[in-house]
Amino acid sequence: MQTQDLLDFALSDKKINYEVFIDIIYVINLNMWKLSVSFKREDL
């Protein structure tokens, strides 16, 4: 499943199974990681 699909699921009220939830957790985590790096670069 694509990252955007997973994020759409996270923001909707659609019912999903636990496996998909864990996939969402994983991509959110990656997104936070990128967010942190870009913050530091903006900070230069």
Place this chain on the structure above:
Amino acid sequence: MLSTSICGNCQYHLKGKIYDYRDGEIIIGTSVLVYSLSDSSYKKPFEPFDKRVYTYLNATISNLNGDFIIDNIRTQNFNLLIGIIGYEKLLIKNIMFCEKDTIDLGNIYLFKHSSIAGLNEYYPGDLEKIREAKITEFTFLYPPKGKSLKMKFEDNIVKIDFNEFLSR
């Protein structure tokens, strides 16, 4: 096009402090490498990272307080690679000294290898353990701004608490 400019008489300085992203502890002994990209590689902006030619200029490690200082940098723009075993490497490209001769990078956060931020007890490649334990609540931490985001799996629906993330 960017090019590396060497200044014979100029000396630039770089400093910062290195932390673990997850627990906020300082990290001692982190390698901090300053290098310039060769002129030939600047002419090939889409060349794969590992094919490029770099010149190492200076290096240090973070001290007992997690601080590092690099003096005697003689090029006005450079790249920085920060890394230590067990953590993801952090690459910062095209840092440039402009009016000031010192750059303070401030607090730099490194991520443990293959770790999910905000998990207290599990690290994935431990995704399997997380599945087995059926963990249904996660808190993501965002230390640079002191924010957090909570996600919960309830009745087969994802519930997200943005309040702490959005609040000032």
